[in-house]
Amino acid sequence: MGLVDLFRRGPEPERLLVFLGNPGREHAGARHNIGWRVGRKMLADNPGPGPRRRYRGRLAVREIGGDPVGLLFPHTFMNASGKSVRAALGGLGLATDRLVVIHDDMDLGFASLRVRFGGSAGGxxxxxSIIAALGTNQFLRFKLGIGRPPPGLDPAEYVLQGFTRAQKPAVERMVAAAQAGLSEAGIATPEQLMNRFNRNWADPH
Structure with a gap:
């Protein structure tokens, strides 16, 4: 069965990966959109039909680890992401334990990846928005560290800026590590994922 069949009439996704960010070209390279960057890389490395408008965002389906997996890019803007996630889980008939959310984290050191199950929104x-919409925090997260802004720079402005040229190699290593972890999320336990991928990826070694 081809990927088009998977999307149109084949088995629905067994898991849902949600990549947080803001829509629009002006946000494409922003720190706040590092989750989308991971998703775009997964789409590029797993060719198939492009994302389609569904669930207040864009949804693609790919075979990852032998299973059909949904890749959702909410288009509600960041602060209303829960509306898209709730619609997708309901439409696909998935419970929250089949959900993985990939997002930036300003409180993590730059280029640090942290896999975590549950916990607070941390600001x-x-x-x-997702926790409020679902009524639970019991889902897996891949948190990508973008670091704190320098003194005097408003955090709201900082997250909308792009990474510096010097930072980009470390960003690509962190993105690749997140992609590898997400590819194993269907077979590995959260603890196994944490043990393998929770570290700072700024050092190429």
Whole structure:
């Protein structure tokens, strides 16, 4: 069965990966959109039909680890991400334990990846929206560290800026690590994922 069949009439996704960010070209390279960057890389490395408008966002389906997996890019803007996630889980008939959310984290050191199950929103408005919409925090997260802004720079402005040229190699390593972890999320336990991928990826070694 081809990927088009999977999307149109084949088995629905067994898991849902949600990549948080803001729509629009002006946000494409922003720190706040690092989740989308992971999703775009997964789409590029797993060719198939492009994302289609569904569930207040864009949804693609790919075979990852032998299973059909949904890749959702909410288009509600970050602060209302929960509306898209709730619609997708309901439409696909998935429970929250089949959900993985990938997002930036300003409180993590730059290029640090942290896999975590549950926990608070930690000030992230996209996660806060999802928890409020679902009524639970019991889902897996891949948190990508973008670091704190320098003194005097408003955090709201900082997250909308792009990474510096010097930072980009470390960003790509962190993105690749997140992609590898997400590819194993269907077979590995959260603890196994944490043990393998929770570290700072700024050092190429």
């Amino acid at each position: 992230h408005r996209g996660i806060r």
